[in-house]
Amino acid sequence: MSNYKLGLEFAKQQDQNDELSSYRKQFHIPKDNNGNELIYMTGNSLGLQPKITKDYINQELDDWANLGVEGHTEGKHPWLHYHEFLTETMANIVGAKPMEVVVMNSLTANLHFMMVSFYKPTPKRYKILIEADAFPSDKYAVESQLRHHGYDDKEGLILWKARKGEELANYDDLETIFNQHGDEIALVMIGGVNYYTGQFFDLKRIAALGHKHGCMVGFDCAHGAGNVPLNLHDSGADFAVWCSYKYLNSGPGSLSGAFVHERHAHRKDLNRFTGWWSHNKQTRFKMRDEFDQLPGAEGWQLSNPPILSMAAIRASLDVFKAAGFDKLCEKSRKLTGYFEFLLDELNNSDIKIITPRNPDERGCQLSIQVKNADKGLHNKLTKAGIITDWREPDVIRCAPVPLYNSYMDVYGFVERLKTILN
Structure with missing residues (x-):
C-alpha cells in the first residue's frame, strides 16, 4: 500500500476499514493521570495485557485452591500436559x-x-x-x-x-x-x-x-x-x-x-x-x-513448567489464533508503512529512520535515529503521552503493533512529534 494521505480523516478512515480494529478493545491500554489513553508504541519491549489474561490465570488459581495436587490431572486444563x-x-x-x-x-x-x-x-x-x-x-x-x-x-x-x-x-x-x-x-x-x-x-x-x-x-x-x-x-x-x-x-x-x-x-x-x-x-x-x-x-x-505463566501465554495465543497471524502481518505492513510515510513527510534532518525501507526486511518496529542525541527528545515524547523506548546511543524504538495499535495512534504520535521538533 503506497497511497497514504496526510490528515486526520485518512487515519480515521483506515481504522474504520480495518477488520482487526476490534482487537484493540481486548487489551488494557495504559492511561495518564487524567484517564486519557497513552499512545503505547513499545510492544517490542513489553506487550500489553489481554483482558482475558486475568481469567485464564484465575482459572488455574481456582483449580489449585479447589483441587490441590489433583489439578495436575483433574483441572479444567490439566497441568500435567499444560x-x-x-x-x-x-x-x-x-x-x-x-x-x-x-x-x-x-x-x-x-x-x-x-x-x-x-x-x-x-x-x-x-x-x-x-x-x-x-x-x-x-x-x-x-x-x-x-x-x-x-x-x-x-x-x-x-x-x-x-x-x-x-x-x-x-x-x-x-x-x-x-x-x-x-x-x-x-x-x-x-x-x-x-x-x-x-x-x-x-x-x-x-x-x-x-x-x-x-x-x-x-x-x-x-x-x-x-x-x-x-x-x-x-x-x-x-x-x-x-x-x-x-x-x-x-x-x-x-x-x-x-x-x-x-x-x-x-x-x-x-x-x-x-x-x-x-x-x-x-x-x-x-x-x-x-x-x-x-x-x-x-x-x-x-x-x-510454571503454570501461571503458561496461562498468560495461552490467553495471548488465543487472541492471536482468533485474529489470524497472516492478517496481523498484513496489517503490520500497512500500519508501519503509514508510520514511515508520516515520518518522511516531516522532512526533518534531526531524525532519520535506520530500519530497512523494504517491508520484507522489517517488522512493525521503526528505529528513529536522533541527531545530537541526549535522550531529550525521548523524554519530551514521554511527557506528551507517548510510550516508546530509548536505546543508547541515539535511537528511539517505536512499534505500531497490529493487535492493539491503530492508525490514529500513529497519526497522534507523529503530530505530537512534529510539535516537539518545531
Whole structure:
C-alpha cells in the first residue's frame, strides 16, 4: 500500500476499514493521570495485557485452591500436559511443525541449552559468529560458552559488522566472512530481527550459507516471534529461541519458546542437559527407569513448567489464533508503512529512520535515529503521552503493533512529534 494521505480523516478512515480494529478493545491500554489513553508504541519491549489474561490465570488459581495436587490431572486444563495447549498456535506463529516447538524456561537459559547441543567446538572449528550489534544478552551468552569450552572469548567471537557510516548488516560482508573463516566457525547465532535497527534478517539465506560451510545455525527470534513470518522450519535453521513477553503479550519475564528442526528430533547422539520433563511421558512417574528421551523439541525440557505463566501465554495465543497471524502481518505492513510515510513527510534532518525501507526486511518496529542525541527528545515524547523506548546511543524504538495499535495512534504520535521538533 503506497497511497497514504496526510490528515486526520485518512487515519480515521483506515481504522474504520480495518477488520482487526476490534482487537484493540481486548487489551488494557495504559492511561495518564487524567484517564486519557497513552499512545503505547513499545510492544517490542513489553506487550500489553489481554483482558482475558486475568481469567485464564484465575482459572488455574481456582483449580489449585479447589483441587490441590489433583489439578495436575483433574483441572479444567490439566497441568500435567499444560505446555501442549500452547504448542500448535505457537508453532503456527513461528512457522514450524508442532513437534519442533516447545515453551519452556527463559530466553537466555534456552539459548544456553541449545548451545549445549549445537555448539560442538573442535580445535580447528570453534568460533562463533554473531551480528556485531546483537542484543547484549546474546553476546554475553556466546562469550561465556567460548570461555566454558576453554577458548578466548574475544579471539573466538566473529562479528558481522555493518559498514562504516551504515547501520544495517550487509549480506556480501557475511559471505566474505564465511569465505575467509568458514572452516573455523562452529556456530552461527544471529538475532532474527535486530533489536536496535529492526532489520529482519533472511533466515533461510543465512542458514543455507552457514550449512554450506559446515556450521550449525541458530537464531534468537525475541524480536521476531509474533512480529514477522519467521518460517523457522523452511529456514532450515538447526534451532531458534524467543521470548513471549514482547509481541506475544505474555507478561514481564514470562516463558520462552524453543525450536529444534525435525531433522534433529530423534537424535540421541546430541549432547544435552536433561531432566525428568524430557523423559518419556508414559514412564516419567515410574521414577526408577533409566532416562528415555522424548523425541522433538520436548526432549529439551528439564522441569515441570510454571503454570501461571503458561496461562498468560495461552490467553495471548488465543487472541492471536482468533485474529489470524497472516492478517496481523498484513496489517503490520500497512500500519508501519503509514508510520514511515508520516515520518518522511516531516522532512526533518534531526531524525532519520535506520530500519530497512523494504517491508520484507522489517517488522512493525521503526528505529528513529536522533541527531545530537541526549535522550531529550525521548523524554519530551514521554511527557506528551507517548510510550516508546530509548536505546543508547541515539535511537528511539517505536512499534505500531497490529493487535492493539491503530492508525490514529500513529497519526497522534507523529503530530505530537512534529510539535516537539518545531
